[in-house]
Amino acid sequence: MEFVSNTSVFPTPINLFDLRSSLSSTKDTSSSTGGSRRRSGKEMEANGKYQPKIVTGESGYVLEDVPHLTDYIPDLPTYSNPLQDNPAYSVVRQYFVNMGDTVAQKIVVHKSGPRGTHFRRAGPRQRVYFNSDDVNVCIVTCGGLCPGLNTVIRELVCGLSHMYGVSKIVGIEDGYRGFYARNTIPLTPKSVNDIHKRGGTIIGTSRGGHDTSKIVDSIQDRGINQVYIIGGDGTQKGATVIFEEIKRRGLKVAVVGIPKTVDNDIAVIDKSFGFDTAVEEAQRAINAAHVEAHSAENGIGVVKLMGRYSGFIAMYATLASRDVDCCLIPESPFYLEGKGGLLEFIEKRIKENGHMVIVVAEGAGQELIAESMRSMEHEDASGNKLLLDVGLWLSQKIKNHFSSNKKMAINLKYIDPTYMIRAVPSNASDNVYCTLLAHSAIHGAMAGYTGFTVGPVNGRHAYIPFYRVTEKQNKVVITDRMWARLLSSTNQPSFLSHNDVEESKEQETLT
Ligand SMILES: Nc1ncnc2c1ncn2[C@@H]1O[C@H](COP(=O)(O)OP(=O)(O)OP(=O)(O)O)[C@@H](O)[C@H]1O
Ligand SMILES: O=P(O)(O)OC[C@H]1O[C@](O)(CO)[C@@H](O)[C@@H]1O
Numbered sequence: 113m114e115f116v117s118n119t120s121v122f123p124t125p126i127n128l129f130d131l132r133s134s135l136s137s138t139k140d141t142s143s144s145t146g147g148s149r150r151r152s153g154k155e156m157e158a159n160g161k162y163q164p165k166i167v168t169g170e171s172g173y174v175l176e177d178v179p180h181l182t183d184y185i186p187d188l189p190t191y192s193n194p195l196q197d198n199p200a201y202s203v204v205r206q207y208f209v210n211m212g213d214t215v216a217q218k219i220v221v222h223k224s225g226p227r228g229t230h231f232r233r234a235g236p237r238q239r240v241y242f243n244s245d246d247v248n249v250c251i252v253t254c255g256g257l258c259p260g261l262n263t264v265i266r267e268l269v270c271g272l273s274h275m276y277g278v279s280k281i282v283g284i285e286d287g288y289r290g291f292y293a294r295n296t297i298p299l300t301p302k303s304v305n306d307i308h309k310r311g312g313t314i315i316g317t318s319r320g321g322h323d324t325s326k327i328v329d330s331i332q333d334r335g336i337n338q339v340y341i342i343g344g345d346g347t348q349k350g351a352t353v354i355f356e357e358i359k360r361r362g363l364k365v366a367v368v369g370i371p372k373t374v375d376n377d378i379a380v381i382d383k384s385f386g387f388d389t390a391v392e393e394a395q396r397a398i399n400a401a402h403v404e405a406h407s408a409e410n411g412i413g414v415v416k417l418m419g420r421y422s423g424f425i426a427m428y429a430t431l432a433s434r435d436v437d438c439c440l441i442p443e444s445p446f447y448l449e450g451k452g453g454l455l456e457f458i459e460k461r462i463k464e465n466g467h468m469v470i471v472v473a474e475g476a477g478q479e480l481i482a483e484s485m486r487s488m489e490h491e492d493a494s495g496n497k498l499l500l501d502v503g504l505w506l507s508q509k510i511k512n513h514f515s516s517n518k519k520m521a522i523n524l525k526y527i528d529p530t531y532m533i534r535a536v537p538s539n540a541s542d543n544v545y546c547t548l549l550a551h552s553a554i555h556g557a558m559a560g561y562t563g564f565t566v567g568p569v570n571g572r573h574a575y576i577p578f579y580r581v582t583e584k585q586n587k588v589v590i591t592d593r594m595w596a597r598l599l600s601s602t603n604q605p606s607f608l609s610h611n612d613v614e615e616s617k618e619q620e621t622l623t
């Protein structure tokens with residue numbers, strides 16, 4: 113069986129045979145939310161922190177379940193789901209999710225291998241734990257911008273209102289600190305009707321300012337009982353401690369995380385919303401760099417894209433464009449000078465083609481820059497390390513290289529579209545994805561689940577415990593096929609020695 117590696121929590125393996133009847137039940141009854149809820153006694157550590165709900169079954173099946181309000185508030189009343197009287201949904205055959213449905217984390221399996229980790233399938237349940245008239249919702253957005261934030265807000269408001277008849281919904285202004293330092297913004301289907309056409313977030317966002325007790329005081333004082341928190345890995349860590357404090361106080365408040373990251377660095381989920389839009393927008397910058405480079409003698413276009421610790425945007429934008437000669441990401445160390453170095457490659461490519469385009473993710477080569485510049489080790493308000501500008505640094509290094517000894521006259525143009533790619537509204541497919549995320553989040557909260565993040569796992573939306581999306585970041589695996597595809601498409605050097613490759617493979621096996 114697979115155990116989570118988070119050291120602050122200790123999984124409790126539970127045999128599926130004890131729970132099979134409730135897990136496989138097709139009907140949601142007022143006394144059952146699924147088998148795992150019965151184990152509430154085992155779920156608390158001595159310090160009161162959440163302990164993962166692990167259910168094991170035959171052939172190495174593991175369910176990493178999410179908390180439920182009834183884990184710590186017994187005998188909560190249930191209500192029939194208003195969706196069954198909704199003309200749009202009542203006609204759908206099997207609209208309610210079977211209580212035993214789970215989603216596999218790994219879909220490539222072997223005949224004799226274990227079935228592996230599963231998550232509870234997202235979707236509406238026959239019985240809900242909130243009476244629509246009593247629901248009091250708040251929505252907050254935290255961290256950096258991402259295309260689709262407004263769409264998620266819109267779909268939360270419209271979904272709550274149209275599917276469950278909820279009318280008390282407010283936005284918390286400017287991120288976590290807004291809970292205790294700002295007024296709330298009332299949100300109605302009418303007021304959010306057009307917001308998906310705009311970039312940014314209409315309720316504002318911020319970094320830093322997470323004060324757990326002040327936030328939970330504010331939730332309690334306002335009588336809020338469903339909290340939807342949209343944000344990246346830092347935000348989901350913040351949501352975890354809010355959930356723990358709410359549980360410690362014994363409040364009937366569902367805490368739901370909706371993962372947001374333009375960098376696509378959140379683990380477990382297939383892809384984050386806004387990522388596709390960002391990759392598409394990055395094409396415009398790469399095209400411009402290509403046009404400039406192609407039209408000049410020995411033209412070089414350098415494009416810096418976002419990606420603090422994960423180079424997904426740079427990798428996908430490069431693969432999509434086909435005009436890029438070299439892509440540099442944080443996960444793949446490179447070096448400039450000497451045999452097999454970047455400068456040698458640039459010289460060769462310019463001689464061959466007369467121009468070239470380089471895409472660099474903002475987190476690439478940070479150790480190299482720190483070696484040649486005095487690093488100040490600054491952090492932002494959330495404690496994220498502030499990066500040195502790799503695009504400017506690289507451009508200067510290339511210029512210096514070619515001007516030294518009058519090697520070759522080059523024409524270099526540096527394009528930095530980083531904020532432009534995340535400030536745009538989401539594209540069509542991201543809009544649909546945001547709708548599904550919002551709806552899955554609403555169904556989960558109404559069904560009494562809490563302390564979870566929602567997201568697609570192998571194409572199926574699932575409820576994922578917070579610790580699984582915060583324990584590690586999603587990164588490009590440079591020994592995977594995708595990075596190999598990129599290397600073969602750009603024909604750039606891998607900058608890796610045999611030892612580096614072996615080390616990287618070892619690390620991947622350990623995680
Ligand atoms: N370990 C933590 N515990 C509690 N709160 C946290 C933690 N880490 C970050 N936060 C809070 O979460 C919010 C967002 O964090 P952060 O600025 O790191 O953005 P993020 O959610 O990771 O999104 P992005 O992808 O834009 O970086 C901030 O208000 C920050 O104070
Ligand atoms: O300037 P800000 O708002 O702190 O955001 C910059 C960071 O945010 C991200 O876009 C993640 O949201 C990173 O790619 C980037 O480093």
Ligand SMILES: [Mg+2]
Nearest residue numbers: 255344345346
């Ligand atoms: Mg982050």
